[in-house]
Amino acid sequence: MRLFRLLKIISVGLRFGLDQMIRDHAANTRIGEWVHRLVPARQFAEPRAVRLRLALESLGPLFVKFGQMLSTRRDLLALDIADELAKLQDQVPPFPSAQVFEVLRGEYGKPVHEVFRQFEAEPVASASVAQVHFAVLPDGTEVAVKVLRPGIESVIEHDVALLDTAALLIEKLWADGKRLKPREVVQEFARHLEDELDMMREAANCSQLRRNFHDSALLLVPEVYWDFCTRKALVMQRMVGTPVSQIDTLRGQGVDMKALSRAGVEIFFTQVFRDGYFHADMHPGNILVTNTGQYVALDFGIMGTLTDRDKAYLAQNFLAFFQRDYKRVAQAHIDAGWVPAHVRVDEFETSIRAVCEPIFDRPLKDISFGKTLLRLFQTARRFEMEVQPQLVMLQKTLLNIEGLGRQLDPDLDLWQTAKPFLEKWMSDQIGWRALVRHIKDEAPNWAGTLPQLPRLLHRLLNIDTQEREAARHAELLELQRRRNRWITVLTLGVLGLVAIELMTRFS
Structure with a gap:
């Protein structure tokens, strides 16, 4: 499967002239030499940025998402490419309702009609990773159910592996490869995908943002219904x-x-x-x-x-x-x-x-x-x-x-x-507001610490006394060592004088 996917990527790249981009920007590198030998030079009506966007759209939703993420890395891309990639729209045909029911049955352990009072088979939105259906909970609450696309994990795993291989080749064969850090970009993309593949993580994100804007007059965030959320299904308030x-x-x-x-x-x-x-x-x-x-x-x-x-x-x-x-x-x-x-x-x-x-x-x-x-x-x-x-x-x-x-x-x-x-x-x-807020934040810690202050102070004083005694003892030892050195020197000096006197008398 991976070989077939690689061949498709190469075919799409040639069709949209991505080899010409390599030829233009890596002419004096090994990868540029290979392209020059294997693929003849051609002319294209569309600009390079447009051709790159069309190629990513042809390769499928995961590459579209990668292009969207890459468009944010304007530290790595030319402006025309970044602007064109920002136009990528993640519009993906929905997967069949039968698969939706199958995924939800696997998550809940029972048919959809036993979980929801009503479930609309026709999705209201569809993207590369998941799609959304409207439903009604048993208590009558209207909700939106986001369901993970079946088999998307294996597709992502294969495509990310191919992207990482391509990044490694760019890093090794292109003079600017190390500066552009292509493998770090792919790893960053993989981290974002990992977050999007876990509906429980997205539910937690939604819940946190809702808590941050509770009672806000500016922003509404849907409520999460945790009893119905799983790793492959997110159930939240239906918003109008x-x-x-x-x-x-x-x-x-x-x-x-x-x-x-x-x-x-x-x-x-x-x-x-x-x-x-x-x-x-x-x-x-x-x-x-x-x-x-x-x-x-x-x-x-x-x-x-x-x-x-x-x-x-x-x-x-x-x-x-x-x-x-x-x-x-x-x-x-x-x-x-x-x-x-x-x-x-x-x-x-x-x-x-x-x-x-x-x-x-x-x-x-x-x-x-x-x-x-x-x-x-x-x-x-x-x-x-x-x-x-x-x-x-x-x-x-x-x-x-x-x-x-x-x-x-x-x-x-x-x-x-x-x-x-x-x-x-x-x-x-x-300002002073920050001082008041910090005092309030630290007050619980102070309440627990204040009763311990006498004991801590006593311990500190004892430690201080012990340190002073240790210092005084060390000082006395040092004085004693100095005195012993002087005694030794004087003794040796006296013995030397006596020896000289005796040698003089008997010579």
Whole structure:
């Protein structure tokens, strides 16, 4: 099976002229020489990026998903390829209802009609890993049931193995192979797939995000019904809304598009900086809007996380960008260890200014974040900055936010919308509010420690006394050793004088 799959990949690659891309970019390498000898040069009407996207679509849903993930790695790709791969849509024909019933029977140990009061055989959505059906629980609750595609695990295992082999060849045979780190990219992709293949993990992601936005006026997250969730089936609250991409319908419902666009920015920054836990797949297909203008999040297979340190440095960088304090941006990168300490701050500052200064005071419709990101990555490589793995998903989400903002309100000023939120967040982190919060957080620990303070202090004093006695004893031993050395020297000196005197008398 693996050999057949490999032959198909080679065939599709030749059909869409991917060999020409190798010929152009690896001419002086062994792999380029092989291509030059085995495959004649050809001309193609479509640009290289379009041909690559079409090839991935022909190879199937897993390669489409790989292309989607690869489009986020703008540190590795040319801008035209990254932009084209971002257009990949994971639209997959549904698998038969009979297989759905078979999977659910295997998970629940009984037929579907004994688990649900009603189950719609026709899916409402289908993707490469799973598809969704509407159903009704025995108590009358309307739910959405996400069912894992049968046999997808073995397909993914084979395709990931082929991708890893291809990455190894690129790394060994291409001059830029090691710099591009293709095997690390494949491993990153495999980790994301592993998360998406476990519906219990996705259910936990959904539950966490719902808890973070409990009673929020901005974002609705479906409730998870844990009694019906398994590794291959996720059952959650059925959500009602209009896809965010249907702008005319939303306007017809009286939704304020400018307020909706600002709310989207606030939701993003709340997830990133308040929670350090964010929905990392926020394309329009995963977002609904209620008729009251409230967002609804769907599909929780890919979530991003940030540490407190990541959040602090990101906030400092964002605020410094807003204030055009590029020296502070450069210094923050060096302090975080993202840029080597030997890099000159003034040179790094100048390069950042050249990238960022042109985008200020312009509406969102006039700003290309793709080009800005590309120039930032080029600057990063010049100053030996490695892209942080924990920020890759954040970069992808920022691009999703850009696309969403362009749809809802092309005149949205992203900077001015985000700045007040970030300033308040920084105040909460380093101001008096932070002090009060830290005291509250530590109060339970103090309550347990205070009764022990007398005993701990007594032990500390005893330890201190013992240390002083030990030090005094060591000092006395040292004095005694010195005295013994002087006595030995004097004795030897006296004996030497006596010996000289005796030799003089008897000579």
